[in-house]
Amino acid sequence: MSKPSEEERAIAIKSAxxxxxxxxxxxxxxxTLLHYHYHLRFLEEVKNCAEAYLRSGLAxxxxxxxxxxxxxxxxxxxxxxxxxxxxxGL
Numbered sequence: 001m002s003k004p005s006e007e008e009r010a011i012a013i014k015s016a017x018x019x020x021x022x023x024x025x026x027x028x029x030x031x032t033l034l035h036y037h038y039h040l041r042f043l044e045e046v047k048n049c050a051e052a053y054l055r056s057g058l059a060x061x062x063x064x065x066x067x068x069x070x071x072x073x074x075x076x077x078x079x080x081x082x083x084x085x086x087x088x089g090l
Contacts, residue, residue, distance in 0.1 A: 013037055035080070042073040 004012065012033060019030030049069040053062040 039073075039076065039080070042069075042076050045069045046073055 016030035016033040016037075019025040020034065025031055046066070046069045049062070049066040053059070053066045056062040
């Protein structure tokens with residue numbers, strides 16, 4: 001499957017937001033797209049840091065940036081997982 005163009009991506013994100021706002025997302029497509037779109041930024045940062053680390057000849061500073069990017073991704077994954085827990089009804 002080909003990568004969507006910037007215009008296609010923008011339209012899809014806008015549509016996903018509208019689906020969520022209007023509570024018209026019966027199959028959770030909007031929710032899923034928005035979730036993965038948001039997390040993609042963290043994954044791209046990890047990829048960029050990994051590439052920089054490898055290009056640097058495994059420099060300590062680049063290793064530290066890679067570790068920090070992975071930690072940010074892990075914190076965000078943990079935060080989003082806890083946010084999605086069902087309400088307790090209290």
